[in-house]
Each structure stands twice: as C-alpha cells, then as structure tokens.
Amino acid sequence: GNSVTQMEGPVTLSEEAFLTINCTYTATGYPSLFWYVQYPGEGLQLLLKATKADDKGSNKGFEATYRKETTSFHLEKGSVQVSDSAVYFCALSEGGGYQKVTFGIGTKLQVIP
C-alpha cells in the first residue's frame, strides 16, 4: 500500500534560517505529491503540490521537487519567519476522480525570533 515517511519534529529554527523537512514515499503507481500546513487552531491547508516527476511546487517561499528516482519530496525554504511556525504534512494521492490522500505523521516547526 501507499505510505509517506517524514521526519518527526519538533524542528526549532531561528528566524531567517534555512529549512528542510524530509519526505519520502512509497506508492504503487504515479502519485501526486502535496505538502499541507496546519497553523495553530486551524485546519489543513494545501501549501504546494507536484503532479509528476521533476515538477517543482512552490508557494509562500516554500519549494519541493518531485524526485521519482529517490521517491522524495523534501520541503525547503531559504529563510523562515516566525509566522511559518506550524505543523507540515507531506502527503500523496493516486489521483482519479476523488482524492484518497495518504498523509505523513506531520512535522512541527517552531521558529523563534
């Protein structure tokens, strides 16, 4: 079956530090890959996505590249802000008309001033 493995947190960084959150996946087909973010007290929001190999998803300064050869989708940001403090979920979907999404466990990021 499908699975997503991501680094467990919490990750604590100083403002303006470089962020990497690792994510690897196992899937039977050619999934779409996502990063969702959950800010305190809120629901899950789509941060970025990539639907095929070598695609790069980007949003709000975050980037992730779909690497089929390493089955990875690592999240990066060059300079984090306090407002980036949240839980980040790597996820995949096999596509089709509906989206059964498989999530990773989530990585809590705390950015300190």
Next chain:
Amino acid sequence: EPEVTQTPSHQVTQMGQEVILRCVPISNHLYFYWYRQILGQKVEFLVSFYNNEISEKSEIFDDQFSVERPDGSNFTLKIRSTKLEDSAMYFCASSVQYSNSPLHFGNGTRLTVT
C-alpha cells in the same frame, strides 16, 4: 475565499452515546471526505462520498460509522455508539471533480469520548 466549515469545534460525549459531526463543504465541490487524526498519530482517511453514495472507505470506517448528505449543503458523520478510541480530531474535506484537485479541509471537530 470559500471554506469548509465544521461544527462543533469540540464535542464531549460519553462512551456508548451517538454523535453527529457536521460539515458544510464548499458549495461547488462534488466530492466529500472525512479524515481523522488521533492525538500524536497520522491523519487517516475514513471515507469519500460522491453522488450521494460512498466511493471508498477505509477499514476504520466500520458499521459504527455512517455518512449522509441530508440536504444540499450539509455533510455529516455519525458514530452510532462511541468508544474511547474514537477520541480524535475529525476533519471534513471537499474537492471539485477533476483529477489531482486539492482537498480543502475544515478546521476540524475535536471529539472526546469519556
């Protein structure tokens, strides 16, 4: 921007009681979902719903669970006889009808079974 709304935000119930969690998906979306997250664990798929019937359900979604779209706007999850292990955050989501469209999630309902 339109959003998925869930009520209540927190529900406390006694073991064995029935609970109904409510969701209002985004109005032009056609696929609806329930996910749950037990504290400290992964977000898990429960069920997807399309055209007034279940499209797929996980092994978690046993006979104690049911979903319904009672009118044109609400989407509900019913747990018939709650157990302690049903305590979790339950997320409703919806999506439009095309491949690879992202899910839009609500803020969740925290269910506590005592």
